Amino acid sequence: MEAIQTIITRRSVNFFDPSFRMQDKEIAELLELAALAPSSYNIQPWEVVVVRSPERKKVLRECAFNQPKVEEASAVLIVIGNTDSVEENLDDVVRDLVEKGYADEKAAEGVKKTAGGFYGLPESERRKIFAAKNAGLFAMNFMLAAEGNGYVTHPMDGFDEAKIKEAFGINTGKVVPMLIAVGRFKDGASLPDRKMRFSPERFARFE
Numbered sequence: 390m391e392a393i394q395t396i397i398t399r400r401s402v403n404f405f406d407p408s409f410r411m412q413d414k415e416i417a418e419l420l421e422l423a424a425l426a427p428s429s430y431n432i433q434p435w436e437v438v439v440v441r442s443p444e445r446k447k448v449l450r451e452c453a454f455n456q457p458k459v460e461e462a463s464a465v466l467i468v469i470g471n472t473d474s475v476e477e478n479l480d481d482v483v484r485d486l487v488e489k490g491y492a493d494e495k496a497a498e499g500v501k502k503t504a505g506g507f508y509g510l511p512e513s514e515r516r517k518i519f520a521a522k523n524a525g526l527f528a529m530n531f532m533l534a535a536e537g538n539g540y541v542t543h544p545m546d547g548f549d550e551a552k553i554k555e556a557f558g559i560n561t562g563k564v565v566p567m568l569i570a571v572g573r574f575k576d577g578a579s580l581p582d583r584k585m586r587f588s589p590e591r592f593a594r595f596e
């Protein structure tokens with residue numbers, strides 16, 4: 390039930406307390422929870438730059454069409470879909486499968502081959518989609534974890550991706566599906582009504 394309540398109360402919040410600073414440890418705890426998100430073959434193709442110093446937030450705001458929340462929030466995550474993650478992570482992922490008894494050595498090699506071939510080459514469109522979709526699940530988990538721990542968040546894709554990559558040293562082949570502002574709700578602010586949602590009759594069909 391708590392999970393349902395967290396889903397219901399999460400909102401994209403534009404009212405951050407600009408004087409509040411989350412500790413790195415608190416953010417790291419949220420990242421650890423976010424990393425419990427499911428991912429293709431458990432490859433976990435996400436990376437994060439946590440931007441929390443005033444100087445770097447200023448730089449990020451310039452890359453994000455001057456959105457004030459970038460500086461007002463306690464921190465802003467640059468969520469990255471790591472297109473090199475299949476090559477970088479698969480060995481560790483498969484070793485874990487063997488250690489935990491999910492697969493024997495032979496089956497593990499099979500997993501490595503299949504997974505390695507399934508998501509295309511690092512620079513392919515397929516690989517970018519793979520990285521972005523999994524990083525998106527991570528991002529959602531982060532927002533829910535933050536909400537559950539009493540913080541508020543705001544996802545953003547209003548930014549110049551090339552500019553962010555250049556300013557924050559992110560390999561140009563990787564993808565940046567979104568930024569997430571996180572912090573404490575500003576005392577005295579009040580949220581407008583939740584924005585409309587389409588009903589399942591409109592977006593779902595049952596077969």
Ligand SMILES: Cc1cc2nc3c(=O)[nH]c(=O)nc-3n(C[C@H](O)[C@H](O)[C@H](O)COP(=O)(O)O)c2cc1C
Nearest residue numbers: 399400401402456544545546547548566567583584
């Ligand atoms: C991937 C993504 C990117 C978004 N980018 C922005 C943004 O750049 N600026 C902004 O003000 N809101 C942005 N939003 C917030 C949406 O407008 C918001 O989620 C939507 O209106 C629904 O409101 P809610 O999140 O409060 O339920 C983004 C949301 C998502 C999921």
